Amino acid sequence: MQSRSDNRAVVLLSGGMDSSTCLWWVRAQGRAEVHTVSIDYGQRHRVELEFSARLSARAGAASHKVIHLDLTQFGGNPLTDAGVAVPRASEGQQVRTVVPYRNMLFITLAAAHAETLGIADLHIAAVRDDYRSYRDCRRAFYDGLERALSLGGSHDREVRIHSPFVEMWKTEVVRIGLELGVPYEETHTCYEGKRPACGLCDACVERIAAFRANGVRDPIEYEIEVEW
Amino acid sequence: MQSRSDNRAVVLLSGGMDSSTCLWWVRAQGRAEVHTVSIDYGQRHRVELEFSARLSARAGAASHKVIHLDLTQFGGNPLTDAGVAVPRASEGQQVRTVVPYRNMLFITLAAAHAETLGIADLHIAAVRDDYRSYRDCRRAFYDGLERALSLGGSHDREVRIHSPFVEMWKTEVVRIGLELGVPYEETHTCYEGKRPACGLCDACVERIAAFRANGVRDPIEYEIEVEW
Numbered sequence: 107m108q109s110r111s112d113n114r115a116v117v118l119l120s121g122g123m124d125s126s127t128c129l130w131w132v133r134a135q136g137r138a139e140v141h142t143v144s145i146d147y148g149q150r151h152r153v154e155l156e157f158s159a160r161l162s163a164r165a166g167a168a169s170h171k172v173i174h175l176d177l178t179q180f181g182g183n184p185l186t187d188a189g190v191a192v193p194r195a196s197e198g199q200q201v202r203t204v205v206p207y208r209n210m211l212f213i214t215l216a217a218a219h220a221e222t223l224g225i226a227d228l229h230i231a232a233v234r235d236d237y238r239s240y241r242d243c244r245r246a247f248y249d250g251l252e253r254a255l256s257l258g259g260s261h262d263r264e265v266r267i268h269s270p271f272v273e274m275w276k277t278e279v280v281r282i283g284l285e286l287g288v289p290y291e292e293t294h295t296c297y298e299g300k301r302p303a304c305g306l307c308d309a310c311v312e313r314i315a316a317f318r319a320n321g322v323r324d325p326i327e328y329e330i331e332v333e334w
Numbered sequence: 335m336q337s338r339s340d341n342r343a344v345v346l347l348s349g350g351m352d353s354s355t356c357l358w359w360v361r362a363q364g365r366a367e368v369h370t371v372s373i374d375y376g377q378r379h380r381v382e383l384e385f386s387a388r389l390s391a392r393a394g395a396a397s398h399k400v401i402h403l404d405l406t407q408f409g410g411n412p413l414t415d416a417g418v419a420v421p422r423a424s425e426g427q428q429v430r431t432v433v434p435y436r437n438m439l440f441i442t443l444a445a446a447h448a449e450t451l452g453i454a455d456l457h458i459a460a461v462r463d464d465y466r467s468y469r470d471c472r473r474a475f476y477d478g479l480e481r482a483l484s485l486g487g488s489h490d491r492e493v494r495i496h497s498p499f500v501e502m503w504k505t506e507v508v509r510i511g512l513e514l515g516v517p518y519e520e521t522h523t524c525y526e527g528k529r530p531a532c533g534l535c536d537a538c539v540e541r542i543a544a545f546r547a548n549g550v551r552d553p554i555e556y557e558i559e560v561e562w
Binding site for chain 1 (some may be wrong): 401402403404407408432434435436437438439442443445446447449450469470473474475478479481482483484485486487488489490
């Protein structure tokens, strides 16, 4: 087994609220180096990738790697396919935004990059709100994936998937992020890819609720009028 | 749990000897439908992809899907990077041809495609010769990956990774393939991507040895003179 004394970490960064908070959280743990990975999966809103690069720089990440995996190949997904409408929260259909094993593929790609850096500690910002819809955002899944990654790496070493927020609701994550000084004005959430944000899609509705529960006004702009 | 009575299967096909034999083997199991998946990972020898398509058609596959994942993004690999020499068998360095988690990524991509087809049975042609060098070609790894795929899928269902040849040496696989009538003249093996094959790279050396051990002449041509 490789020594676990290595104090470097990789963070999977989407440019959204949760992963940005995760990046600041890892930084606060006193890691010697934090490296970020973002996935260019053919997302309709390319703004996510710009925000990821900017957030990495602002957090002082040692490197920022963009890995390309075109999920439009799998078809029929509203986050990548311009022909498919994004479901609204009121329709209760968040599950339709899933590409099979999307999260698993992203983590495995991050693990491959981490291995080339000699890093065994990965961080993923799944929150409790996610695993209602996404089975590959649950801790039981991460435990299984950790084992597969440890068994399948080029060397005999223990790979760790840290999921510091997996038992927290988004509201708690935002509270932590506000304490850590996460620049939420530079994060992107809207499923419609809009700036100002639409305020109506699932993602916007959840984001607004999380800020409101903390008694704080979200620093980003919305197309609709939001009461804080 | 989804019913296991579904009699359809997905086969990961590289266009090489082992996966072609696997395809014919699965066909012989009386599956109602066999679907093939090949990965375009930026391989230097594109001929693999042509052979995969041709073999799928010849085997009567219900569909053939090519999934793109550019492994050149990870760098420094002789199978994708024209600037890195392919190691010869005599150097005992087969391990240098590994991109971290390559096999794991390929299987997960195949699993994602299989899920869109509603198929839970995947077949992979790892042979005993592989796992000396590749940790993600061992059965223990497949057991771990099966569990991660079962936990992380969009539905609660058991995903199976079948590895019929994992305890066999390449020689035994060729023996089975010869019995099943696999058209080995339409398979590609040479790491150098050559037709006629170089006969000197690791892959050619192993292939020649497997045919020789079966007392059969390999139907493909070699650049060098090979004694059968």
